[in-house]
Amino acid sequence: MTLAATVLAAEGAENPLIPHAYELVVGSFAFLVVFIVVGKILTPRIQKTLAERTEAIEGGIKKAEDAQAEAQRTLEQYRAQLAEARQEAARLREEAREQGAQIKAELREEAQAEARRIVEAAHTQIEADRQQALAQLRNEIGRLSTELASRIVGESLEDEARQRRIVDRFLDEIEARPEAVR
Amino acid sequence: MTPLVLVAEDNFQAPGPSIFDFPPLYDGAPAWLTKPVVFALIGAILVCALAWSAFANPKLVPRGMQNIGEMGYQFVRDQVARPFLGKDAERWMPMLLSMFFLILLWNLFGVVPLIQIPVPSHIAFAIVFAVTVYVIKIYLGIKHQGLGGYFKNMMFPPGLPKPIYILLSPLELVSNLILAPFTHAVRLFANMFAGHMILAFFSAVGFWFLFEKLTPLGSGLGVVGVIMAIVMTGFEMFIQFLQAFLFTLLAAMYIGGSLHPEH
Numbered sequence: 001m002t003l004a005a006t007v008l009a010a011e012g013a014e015n016p017l018i019p020h021a022y023e024l025v026v027g028s029f030a031f032l033v034v035f036i037v038v039g040k041i042l043t044p045r046i047q048k049t050l051a052e053r054t055e056a057i058e059g060g061i062k063k064a065e066d067a068q069a070e071a072q073r074t075l076e077q078y079r080a081q082l083a084e085a086r087q088e089a090a091r092l093r094e095e096a097r098e099q100g101a102q103i104k105a106e107l108r109e110e111a112q113a114e115a116r117r118i119v120e121a122a123h124t125q126i127e128a129d130r131q132q133a134l135a136q137l138r139n140e141i142g143r144l145s146t147e148l149a150s151r152i153v154g155e156s157l158e159d160e161a162r163q164r165r166i167v168d169r170f171l172d173e174i175e176a177r178p179e180a181v182r
Numbered sequence: 183m184t185p186l187v188l189v190a191e192d193n194f195q196a197p198g199p200s201i202f203d204f205p206p207l208y209d210g211a212p213a214w215l216t217k218p219v220v221f222a223l224i225g226a227i228l229v230c231a232l233a234w235s236a237f238a239n240p241k242l243v244p245r246g247m248q249n250i251g252e253m254g255y256q257f258v259r260d261q262v263a264r265p266f267l268g269k270d271a272e273r274w275m276p277m278l279l280s281m282f283f284l285i286l287l288w289n290l291f292g293v294v295p296l297i298q299i300p301v302p303s304h305i306a307f308a309i310v311f312a313v314t315v316y317v318i319k320i321y322l323g324i325k326h327q328g329l330g331g332y333f334k335n336m337m338f339p340p341g342l343p344k345p346i347y348i349l350l351s352p353l354e355l356v357s358n359l360i361l362a363p364f365t366h367a368v369r370l371f372a373n374m375f376a377g378h379m380i381l382a383f384f385s386a387v388g389f390w391f392l393f394e395k396l397t398p399l400g401s402g403l404g405v406v407g408v409i410m411a412i413v414m415t416g417f418e419m420f421i422q423f424l425q426a427f428l429f430t431l432l433a434a435m436y437i438g439g440s441l442h443p444e445h
Contacts, residue, residue: 014199023307037233039277045240046252
């Protein structure tokens with residue numbers, strides 16, 4: 001082979017820009033075979049698979065998005081429920097406060113009425129006591145006056161000074177008595 | 183296996199274009215049965231086999247080869263098809279993907295030990311793809327824009343001052359109908375051709391100065407040759423990928439241009 005090449009080289013190389021006819025034929029045949037097998041049979045398969053993969057990935061993404069949307073919806077639902085519960089609680093608190101205030105007002109009114117009743121009862125008692133005291137006093141005054149008069153009459157009405165002394169003494173006596181009316 | 187040009191002389195001779203000339207595989211074989219032809223066919227079978235193992239029974243959750251295959255598919259779809267074809271990208275993926283995979287594997291044969299010949303370093307293989315794309319481009323252009331419309335859109339892009347067209351129209355015509363397919367094929371071919379030549383050259387330097395004629399003075403040069411051969415192999419792999427990508431990219435661009443002319 002080396003010998004043959006050497007011989008060819010000695011004859012001068014072929015022009016590399018001139019194609020061999022048989023190589024054109026073989027090249028065309030080779031390309032045709034590859035085109036049929038790789039291009040026509042295999043490429044559509046991988047294209048189909050790639051399209052399916054894209055679809056699968058997009059499907060997965062879609063599913064994830066759906067799940068997320070579902071979660072979002074649930075969350076919003078919970079939030080709404082929570083807000084509702086809060087509102088309810090606030091309403092109940094408000095109601096309780098109102099009721100409390102009402103009860104307090106009622107109690108206060110009752111207490112005031114009771115107080116008034118007690119005060120009135122006390123007044124009535126006092127009035128009764130006073131009336132009693134007055135009546136007693138009136139009796140006492142009559143008796144005392146009679147006693148005083150008998151004393152004055154009993155003593156000889158000698159002079160003015162004596163009379164005055166008698167009156168003073170009498171009054172002192174009255175003052176010294178425990179049942180004296182003030 | 184690569185027929186290095188080691189002529190029975192004492193002087194080092196750099197490998198020339200003749201390293202791309204292959205005789206029939208064995209004595210008495212038909213003239214067309216050469217190394218590039220055999221590896222072109224093996225490459226085609228290998229592409230089919232690899233693609234089959236990746237895409238024959240694709241799963242929703244990819245495993246093993248399907249991951250690698252999908253990387254290739256998505257690379258072509260996102261970097262090549264979609265930017266130029268937009269919503270038509272999926273429709274043209276079969277052709278673009280076949281083209282990209284086959285050219286990539288054929289290119290990579292250039293650095294695979296024992297194979298070591300990028301198949302498109304023979305221009306015929308590049309021409310096959312370029313002509314295919316060219317025919318599709320013209321057909322689609324006329325189909326979608328009408329015969330007159332296609333040439334009008336090609337030669338008279340709107341929005342330019344009138345006198346410019348005198349200069350521009352012939353240029354556009356030549357560029358689109360003659361130069362584009364030519365450069366499309368030659369770009370791939372020439373890159374693979376030159377890359378292979380560079381690798382062969384540095385390998386030959388290393389082999390010559392370290393094995394054939396080992397001298398104290400020449401051994402340093404031989405080491406440089408080996409190191410450069412290794413470095414350039416890495417670089418060549420990048421170029422091989424880049425050219426497969428670029429070829430497919432241009433194919434998508436031409437097809438896209440025919441489907442949706444610039445307004």
